[in-house]
Amino acid sequence: MEIKTIPTTPIDGQKPGTSGLRKKTRVFMEAHYLENFVQSVFDAIGGAEGKTFVVGGDGRYFNAEAIQTILRMAAANGAKHVITGRGGLLSTPAASNLIRKNATDGGLILSASHNPGGVDEDFGLKFNIPNGGPAPESVTNAIFEATCNINRYLTLDTPAIDLETIGETLLGKMTVSVVDPVADYAELMEELFDFTAIREHIANGFEIRFDAMHAITGPYAKAILEDALGAPSGTAINAIPSEDFGGGHPDPNPAWAKDLMNELMSDDGPDFGAASDGDGDRNMILGRNCYVSPSDSLAVLTANAHLAPGYANGLAGVARSMPTSCAVDRVALELGIECFETPTGWKFFGNLLDAGKATLCGEESFGTGSDHVREKDGLWAVLLWLNILASRKCSVSELLLTHWEKYGRNYYSRHDFEALPIADANALMARVSGQLNDLPGKSFAGLEVTKADSFAYEDPVDGSKSSNQGLRIQFSGGARAVFRLSGTGTEGATVRLYVEYLETEPSKLNGDVQLALAPVIEAAHEIADIAKLGRPGPDVIT
Incomplete structure (x- = not known):
């Protein structure tokens, strides 16, 4: 299978930010645009020869075509192995988990997170490093420098390969492994949380509603909340991912998850509500007639994380982005652990997590996570909330009020x-x-x-x-x-x-x-x- 070397020239504006490169979808679809950036990623990390990568995305418009392009280029650049989810689908935290679990050389994640999707909306691509987290500035700067000096990219001229069938396929000399996008992630969640306690709490009448917003967490929520934890069918709504997120805006906040807000802000609403975003790394938490701000969520989770098996030994520390409220600072003081204040951008938490200085971290922009992966994780936050509520046997509003009475x-x-x-x-x-x-x-x-x-x-x-x-x-x-x-x-x-x-x-x-x-x-x-x-x-x- 012949490797094709395609001459090209630099394209302006390919500087990746805190969440990779984000542009309008039609921009990514322009000739050489995606290819230039992907080749620059490979060049910036010392080439792809002999390396293993995770590749996957949130299923937005152009996701399927872009993954095929990336696979051809990875093979042409000498990559040994690529792991992807069935259909090319992976939530961002699930991709981070696969990078870490398989000790890969990093991953290319296709998403514009909470931004709208569609041919006239947004697309994005970012490189995550071998720890599973977003590339730090040293790497993104190297990628940008490569985009400014690129003169060729490598690819193969092959038909699209089958990504719907789980198993292995050869693309040139590169092995492509198509895996169940949910299985490894669900296994990790069961290690961290008391599924038995949550299952019993739900069986005793605790009602949940999870809005996947027509985005990537739909299959994850159905597999975990409904199948594993026994919540009734229909607990996860808008659970089938679509290329344009059902024509909506997959941003889990009160402005965009209006139907969920209306259902929860009712005396006969469910006991607990949550939503996640386009690529599954953000979360909104609700109780009956109760909205939990992301800053409060981080503080409450920090104060109660010990109730979940994965955090029973306590926390090494906690970190928050600078704009996030100081609520968690007082919890950290009470617990006798350090609280780190970082710039906005999940990549700034990576070093703290890797060094064992922080266990939980969060941002006001509906992102919360821990050292289980190196990305924020929407469904993880939902499960930690459910574990805490099952243990405390109280409502969301009661838990918040108790927290405020203690900490302000x-x-x-x-x-x-x-x-x-x-x-x-x-x-x-x-x-x-x-x-x-x-x-x-x-x-x-x-x-x-x-x-x-x-x-x-x-x-x-x-x-x-x-x-x-x-x-x-x-x-x-x-x-x-x-x-x-x-x-x-x-x-x-x-x-x-x-x-x-x-x-x-x-x-x-x-x-x-x-x-x-x-x-x-x-x-x-x-x-x-x-x-x-x-x-x-x-x-x-x-």
Whole structure:
């Protein structure tokens, strides 16, 4: 089988971000675009000769065709073995597990996470390193450099191979193993959690609803929640993955999972609700008439993780992204473990997990995980919640209130201003940045600024440094505002404003979130002069 060398030239804009390379699907479908990036990945890691990779994606539009291209290129570049899920499907945490379990040389994961899918929507591709986690900046920088200097890529001229049948196939000299995408992941979950206790809790009438949002976690949820744990058929809804996610937006938050929210925010709703995103790495947790913020979820899981067999010996530490609320910090203090504050991006947790410095980690953007893989893991978070509730034998709202009574409540919200002209977004950040040195001691909306800075991070494991990771404004009394430009969109720019307020008065723990945060929101708007954006308000509030 002849290896074809295809001449090419660099294509602008192929710089991978915190979650790989994300563009509109039609961009990835342009001549040489996908091939240039894949070849650059192989070149940046010292070639593919003799190596083993995991390849899989969330099933969005162009996933099937892109995987065939990657397989041909891997074979042409001398790869020895590729492992993929049936149909080319793998959730991101399941792919991370396969990378680790099989000691591979990394993996190529096709997804744009929570972004919409379809021919006119979004597509993405990222390289995960041998620990199963997203590539660090040293690797993504090498990939980008390779995209700037590429002059050829290698491929084979072969028909598409069968990815629907479990088993092994030869592609040139490379073995392609098609595996059940769920089996290894489900086995890992059963090792971590008390399936017997959860099964009994469900059998005693505890009702669950899981919204897979027409995305990759549908098969995983049905296999684990329904088949293994005995939840009734139909517990997992929207459980068949589709190329355009049923025409919806697979982002598990109150704005996009409206049907699930409506069902749970009812006196006769299920006891527990959850949703996951396009590639299965995010989660939203709900109880009857109760929404759990991701920041609270991380804090509650940290305080109660010992109730699950996989964490019965305690936690080495916990880590959160900088914009995530400080709720987990107080839990870590109580437990006597270290709490690490990192930049946004799951790759920053990898070193802490590998070094045994942290066991649990989480981000405010609906991502939670542990050292079982090196990605955030939506269904893992759901199962840990179920394990805790089965052990504590209480409702979600009761568990939250008990937690707040002990630790206080960080009222918290994220306000997203999406698809802004890049110049307007940069101007807002410049306005805030230009004031940082002068803000301490000034008051806005009755709140005094005690500290203001641009967040910089030095990795405690390898000493690597990351600067300009967001602008922090700390107010007296535990209130805080954070401004950050997001790198997950494919159009314009998104400014995220994160606001939090610490409440310790027992009579005020169950208040309205936006009302409790009103002074912090007002102060942040005044400091940043957000009115200059010309928007009536944020596009999304979570």
